[in-house]
Amino acid sequence: MKKSILIACLGLVSLGLQAQSISLAGEWNVELGKSGSAFAKSKRASQGEVKRAILPGTIDTNHLGFAPKDTMETTHLTRLYAYKGAARYSRTINIPKDWKKKPVELFLERTRPTWVYVDGELVDSCNFISTPQRYLLPKKVKPGKHFLEIVVDNGRGVPDQVYGSSHAYTEDTQTNWNGIIGRIELQLASSIEMQAGAIPSRSVASSTALQMPDFAKDFHIKGAHFYANGHRIFLRGKHDAAVWPLTGHVEMGVEGWMKYLGTCKEYGINHVRFHSWCPPEAAFVAADSLGIYLQPELPFWGSFDKKDERLMAFLHQEGENILREYGHHPSFRMMALGNELWGDIDKMKEFVDDFRKIAPDKYYTFGSNYYLGYQGIKEGMDYFTTCRIGGEGWGKYNTHTRGSFSFADAYDGGMINHFHPNSTMNFDEACDKAGIPIISHETGQFQTYPDYREIKKYTGVLHPYNFEVFRRRLAAAGMLSQADDFHKASGLWSVKLYKADIEMDLRTRNMAGFQLLDIQDYPGQGSAFVGILDAFMESKGITTPEEWRQWCSPVVPLLVTDRFCYEENDTMKAKIQIANYGGESLKGKKVEWKLDYAKDERYPNESSVAETLTHLNQPSPLAQGEITIHTDEEGWIDVGEIVHKMKVKANGIDDGDGKCLDVYVGSRKLTLSLYIYEGELDATRYSNTYDLWVYTTPKNIDYLKKQVVIAKDLTSDVVKKLEKGAKVLWLPTTSSHFVAADDTLSQSDNATPYTVGGLFQTDYWNYRMFKTICENNKKKVSPGTLGILTNPEHPIFKGFPTEMHTNWQWFPIIKESHPLVLDNFAKDYRPVVQVIDNIERNHKLGLVMEWKVGAGKLLICMSDLEKAAKYPEGRAFYESVLGYMQSDEFNPAAEITMDELKKKLAEKPRQVSLKELNNISQY
Template sequence: MRFSMLSPADTLSLAGAWQLTAGSIRTEMPLPGTLDTAGLGAPEPPQAGRLTRRHTYAGPARWVRTVALPPAAGGRLFWEVERARQLSAEVDGAPLPALIPASLSTAAVFELTPWAGRTVALTLISDNTYPGWPAGAITYASAATDETQTNWNGILGALRVVRRPAACILAVRVYPGRDTLDVAVDVAAAPTALARAFVELASPALAAPARRLPDALVPCPAAAPGAVTTLWLRGLAVRPGAPRWDEFDPQLTTLSAALFLPGSPAPADEAETRFGLRDFRVQGGRLALNGRAIFLRGEANCCVFPRTGHPPMDKAAWAALLGRYAAYGVNCVRFHSWCPPEAAFAAADEAGMLLQPELSDWDFRHALEDPAAEAYYARELCQILWTYANHPSFVMLSLGNELGNGEAGRAAMHRLLGAARRADPTRLYASASNDSYGEKGPDAASDFFTAMANRGAMLRATSSPLIGHLNHEFPGTRRHYTQAAEAGRGGQAVFGFEVGQYEIWPDFAQLARYDGVTLPHNLAMIRRRAAQTGAGACWTAGVAASGELALLCYKEEVEAALRTPAMSGLSLLGLQDFPGQGTALVGMMDALAEPKPYAFAAPARFKAFFAPVLPLARFDRYTFAAGDAFAADLELANYGRAAVGALHWLLYDDTTGCPLYGGELAGPFAPGGLRGAGAIACRLPDDGRAHRLTLRLRAGSAANAYPLWCYPDAPAEPAPAGVRVLTRLSEQDLGWIAAGGRALLDPDAALPGSLPCAFSTDFWSVGTFPAQTGTMGLLIDPAHPALADFPTEFHANWQWWAPAQGRALPLPAGVRPIVRVLDSVTRLGSRALLWEAQVGRGRVLLSGMALHRFPDRPECAHLLHCLTRYLAAPARPAAPLAPEALRRLVAEV
């Protein structure tokens, strides 16, 4: 919303000291601000699963200030208050009804004209217990939860008295279509006073200036009854060739409005607003911006601002945050169960960032079933659509997060969706994000469907408890979600919901930067646990290893969605750590929205696959036997502005440092979809060595790369002379080892104290989803001689997928593992997939991989061969382990 143009003399700032009464607290505090930022309230006990507030307060807070109001000078005085909790106001102790009522997402406007020229006591009351509102749904939502921004109490934004003309324009709203636009002029006057008024409009976007009577005069839906009238001017022709707003070229323009009352040659008031011409709709089952299909590269913003405990209110701060997102490739931000302030929309308009706000509702059982809840959310919806109407970045809205309900609540949802479309048809609406966890499929009244699954068919690669193809299907690049995306939809666009959620060990250096209203006791507890368990000794490497694996998994998530032509994108959760819900450390950035100081978190690495244009390869698997034929289908996901020329490919042998094969597939590849390029085929090396290869793709400035491995055939003999491969440990075997034997002990059964492993890191957090393994990937010693002919990095990659399906074994004190299993931050036990010990005069490699389970997997067969060949070589120093200790470790095998 843009208020009318004012000189500085027409505005009286009320920022400064106010007298506060909040429970037993009676003191002076500055506004704008919160009790948290003022250091007021009770200290909160340390929290293990989220950040801890330095100060908390729940209840009504009253701020009083004596103000000498300016004279009205023939006009009117309005009091603007931006962003509070449940807000009310008084003048000299008497209640003051709002001209424009507030919501948790929008500002309030009160009229002070009757007191113009007088000195009065102004009172603001903000209550963060929300009496009469759906408090449970609100405080579970990101709008007010202590899991993220905190349930602060205060006033955050504009706080001022403004003098306006007697018949004044409160807002000008512009609704662009493809070739025309509609304009709504909201005037603080009764309809009878405006019966013969006319409006003059001018804009570079219009084919010609307009000067005419309104097409309709109706009550303003956002205002108190009878207080504000909306003058509608519809069907104004857009100038041919007028620039359009989009993510690549966010062109903004202006529109000025002048209100003329009958019999007056001078305008009663004038206003100017900024907007962008853009058309956003569902077209052929896909989201389309200005007629071109787009792919959402989204991020979920859960209102995580640990230093202040509340969102910033200035455009510069939002521009900086959106810039960080964009550096990782983001083009759309979903605001998880909250709506950001005006400053965020203004920054997004300039950045070309698409926004999807939500109502302050997270009720997964009884959403909108209570008529009082429906009334509250209907008001919030109306205020959001009115306040932020002119922002081209605002393209979608859902009624909340993961809402679930019965028949009465569903009917209320549909009423709200109908009201939204009548109020503003230039945006798209949905019943919820992840409506009923996707179990009911697309809602018939919604424009788009964003969910984790569609009636059980996954729309992302993993979920709790580690279901999904990433951990349950041998890896390749042919997996897609076409069936799930197309099932049961009635034309709605489909995109992925909260994709990713791969946890990473935390970087403890961030603790020193928590200098605001919250304290990272949860992270400090993890640090103490790491010191107590010994995990701290490998912490930096563990952060890097879990982060590299998370990055690998995020890449598969993105590409699987891109391989699905029926999908319009995905929304991550996320690039930024989530500080609550058991502490979900899933980001490339920490909770302070600063990139983690590790190579995996470099924005360019993520943006390399989270980009408008990306060449893709579809092939069956990442691992091959020597001399196998490799075949792939190449495609180009082109959601950029223009066609792209040829697609170039190169198969490079990283082991020898030589290119093997390459070629070019001719374009052009038009924008707006997934384009087939052609098939390639070649023969992989067969020289008796294991090879790490890279398939490199390039199309214009876009590039992609895939690792491949090929392994020599395993020897006919299972082990060299003098080496045994054991799946059980008998007393005879133990005696043979102690006497100098060498064995790979690779049992089928679960060893005592072992845990099942998974390939990926934790999903979200074990604190929220305890029914998962809790392992966090592998920390590998690539220089160990046992892996000399098994090409590997220090972290898990796709060749470790099958071995990582094994068991994490307890690691005896003093034993340095060859392959460590990183454990959940809730335990941080010392565990490994592979370690070596000297037992008596013999040597044992103890493995939790059960490699013999995968006889047809060349990587498993070759790894087994590498380990037995290592045992046959001259011994290296190894940590001693008593025979009895080995017997206890494998007592049940």
């Protein structure tokens, strides 16, 4: 690089360099050529067809690239006008007469490595990708017309490791575009004198150079927590991977970032982590206005190799540039060296030490989840963003800082999937000894089934061939009509899983924040539909900002209980805690709790009881109480306790004559609501709700068992009884059927069904990628499913209230299950309880199925109900199934012969061949 004439992207805005400017936005000539020095060094001689392009923009947005050859791509969205290589952009410029003898600078706000020519002479080159590029034009460039050429190359100019890893380049999201975006200007540098090529001897402009908004005043770390404006704060963050589906490149305008970050704020987010990239100036301006803390990262995900001098020099320069260019923004408080790094820890510390000298008002960490957390906390780290703090023994969770993992990372996929549902779990054991702030890394990653109605939104440079492939797969499996229900059921369940994971963080005394992955879908890495919003940051229809903020707000009331399911006369003992990071004392305010029927369970199905309750003016709620807050502490507050005896009767109903009647209402879903208020309840600012269930104590289960034939195997004796008119409940055991946790299905020697494993939560991130990783590491592969789909009105659920989707009461039934693969059955056959498969396999899976067989009736349940019956909800489900089978409502619509049933169970299901999909991180 010729330092005598290149200004090295140094954030000179704050030095008043932009007294005057001329925009170069508009129409340019463009020539496409191969990467290489020959194209870059050529001067005005044309090497190819000259086309027209609008800048700011890219080859993609100008529709000048090449049409895709592969329309079966499912790893990510597909570029419709892809181009990789060198592109020469040229036009005539006119330097005003009054700029005579004044330094003139070419300003390119964001681009790829460039080579700049004026009148055929090379000015210099620059490979800054995280910040603007600035070229000081030669003094011989006088006022008047000149020919400007800018060669942009997205195929060379940066270290090889950056391509495909950094979200500044990856095709997974932003794409490896070629172009110039943002401001393109000639600027008059009139207020500063500088020695040609010299780097100003100064530190980054401090954030105090701007008026400091309240949210960022005195931002600092004390012990395990962050503080700002005199109060402890909690970072409610999201991961950002530069997902802009219409343009294929990052938004460069303040208005666009106000919309994006405004949506984040609507959902309670106050912090954004930029995974292996740095956003542009507009993002910091918007964040300053909205009060959102930003954490940019170096554009890297890989090995920090001190021997790779080119890579280290590039990353170090990028870090300096980021700090000098954006460091004056109040929202820029934190910085990381990249994503899930490994390599030389001493070199990481060296980088942090150097950056701290440049910008001492920032806080640094070596890398988000470096070494996947196994190396723990090291000297030089101000805070630690991680999924674990040091290593743990397989099957242990004591070092974890989030509730969900892949099966390659943690036994059984982590705590939420493994333990019986509760709201007592937290990460105290991992965080208490940390001594510095801990931020939960990439929390969540709960998949939802895609919404194919989203396809029509892709009207820009990226096409969702991945969606179309997945939709065709579902159609081939005979389930396309269920696509919307799959999306809704998996999505509603994922929201509850996210709530659980977030609240585990909030219940941890010394947790400083979380960075969700994500409220937004991630269109790459095999297509990871993990968001509560789609890739456009628009609603999927599975939650609302108001609901989400119940557990993602500055102040969150929390119910702490060891279970959610009870039998009548059980006593619920629960604590009320508050995560108080709102910057104000809650002392003297009240927490009111209310227990009532869930909205969809307000009155029982039985019309006579419903009429009685309505006539007798059923009081609401079932139970309530209030507790005064007696502390002015911030952070984690223990408020008080709820003790309540659970009932299945509506007590205290006045019959109009002063008498009190008890009306039997049976097993019900309940809602426990918490409100924090001052004075009138109408002034409530913070509330939260929890699903609970109360069941009648099973009294008839032993009797009901005798009324049907319960079989673990379809023996000849069982088959004879069935065909002669018996009601048969078939409960295949693990010893009588094959269990396959992936798509490689085979059968056992002594039975015929083909199955997958039982997974309670929705599958983590992406089935294809973590199947590859598990197999390469000889770990059990996740069952890969996305929750259940059922009809709540089905009479089998009379004693087991449910929604259409999984909820906490299903845990013992699902965990002890092995859903049956039904690919060989009639295309239009639907199980009573269906299990939603992932986008790769698309098996039709059944948890509960029923058929008429001969003169008899067969119900198959693929759960070990004897084991599930250890829990109230398991007993309730078992009794509800038996009660249904004994009733006149047990009348299956589908018929099948025993020979046909055996044949279909014995046939090998449709096989799916998955290509390997590896992660960059080392496992």
